[in-house]
Amino acid sequence: MISNRFLNATDFLGFASSLSPLENEVKDTLRSKLYQKRYCKGELILESGTICKRICFIDSGLVKTFFYTDTREFIMRFFAEGNMFTVFDSFISQRPSAYGIMALEDTVITCLNYNDLEMLCQQHHVIETFYRKLLSMAAVNMMDRIGSNLEEKAHVAYHRFLKAHGMLLQRLSLADVASYLGITQVSLSRIRAMK
Amino acid sequence: MISNRFLNATDFLGFASSLSPLENEVKDTLRSKLYQKRYCKGELILESGTICKRICFIDSGLVKTFFYTDTREFIMRFFAEGNMFTVFDSFISQRPSAYGIMALEDTVITCLNYNDLEMLCQQHHVIETFYRKLLSMAAVNMMDRIGSNLEEKAHVAYHRFLKAHGMLLQRLSLADVASYLGITQVSLSRIRAMK
DNA sequence: CGCCGAGTTGAACTGAATCAAGAAACGTGG
DNA sequence: CCACGTTTCTTGATTCAGTTCAACTCGGCG
DSSP states (O other): OOOOGGGGSSSSHHHHHHHHHHOHHHHHHHHOOEEEEEETTTOEEEOTTTTEEEEEEEEESSEEEEESSOOOEEEEEEEEOOEEEEEEEHHHHHHBSOOOEESSSEEEEEEEEEHHHHHHHHHOOOHHHHHHHHHHHHHHHHHHHHHHHHHHHHHHHHHHHHHHGGGGGGGGHHHHHHHHHHOOOHHHHHHHHHH | OOOOGGGGOHHHHHHHHHHHOHHHHHHHHHHHEEEEEEEEEEEEOOOSBBBEEEEEEEEEEEEEEEOOOSSSSEEEEEEEETOOEEOHHHHHSBBOOSSSSSSOOOOOEEEHHHHHHHHHHHHHHHHHHHHHHHHHHHHHHHHHHHHHHHHHHHHHHHHHHHHGGGGGGGSOOOHHHHHHSOOOOHHHHHHHEEE
């Protein structure tokens, strides 16, 4: 049984331990593979078309994963401090990513490379457990999103977003929220106008 | 690196082994926990509101995972023979499922219970690896679907569906395909009418 | 002060939903 | 094997939500 509510980690190791308790020696091994990176607001963390080599914990800041069509941008997900992100399809397959990642605020992340994670998974069962549970959480989140994408009219989706991610709202532009919801910024503006 | 293309398993053990090679003794342990079930066309495999206790391999047949709103049905995914399914959100959390599962044809499945899988994951690292890779595959599939839900107009989504799942088309009703795409059967009929 | 980006508002247009009626396919019993 | 009813699919008319394009407002900042 896994739920975001129990996760309040402030760093990568804490996050991992909360999913799968790690003995100190495993922690040390894992720590030795981690590295930190800093990005400025607006900077690309991953360019679409390149391979996503790392999985990251957000120490501070805010990030979006997104993609473009000819005419519009769409946002897959926002990630704020205390959460982990990667572009799973590229990370898992180690093939070029259809998605990009961008820092929406000045952001500090702690990263672990694909090869290191795979190696650690083989060496330490508890790390594979951590990774498995992380994937489980991601899967549940994605199911939710698929369901609501199918079901909901834009104004319903917006109010659900408010409920689920309301605390992010003041940190996001209208345009980004709209891209997340799959509607235009103009439509979102109208939705907010009524009631 | 994981891709459906490499999976051509005809049974649960074969499927699992193709993701994570299993030694014979592990196979035997796993086999001892499996059980088979048969369902007739139209029969519910899981009723929404109940807890999904098992993960299943389809020996033969076809299945949909779905949910209702007041007025409409929506389909999360179809699964045909040779694939594994469960309702991940319920299975992972062991909480009541928002989704149901129904057999669209006479269907035979091989099942493994949640408790047994969790136990096997603890006991055998290779089984956890199998489960982790299965989750990875599911995550990639779901990302795809989220992206295309956001991006695509109905007729584009339909043609993508044809490409990806064309071989299922003759086994599905128009209504089910429409529910999968998130449009009405009437709209889908019109889309097919043009060119 | 004037510019610039972010958000709002209006008018015309478009894709899809809804409601309703008809056609085609399918199965079951006589 | 046909007749009937049911289900599945198509087609038309109307309505509505959301897009597009464009003009306008507002607050911050050089």
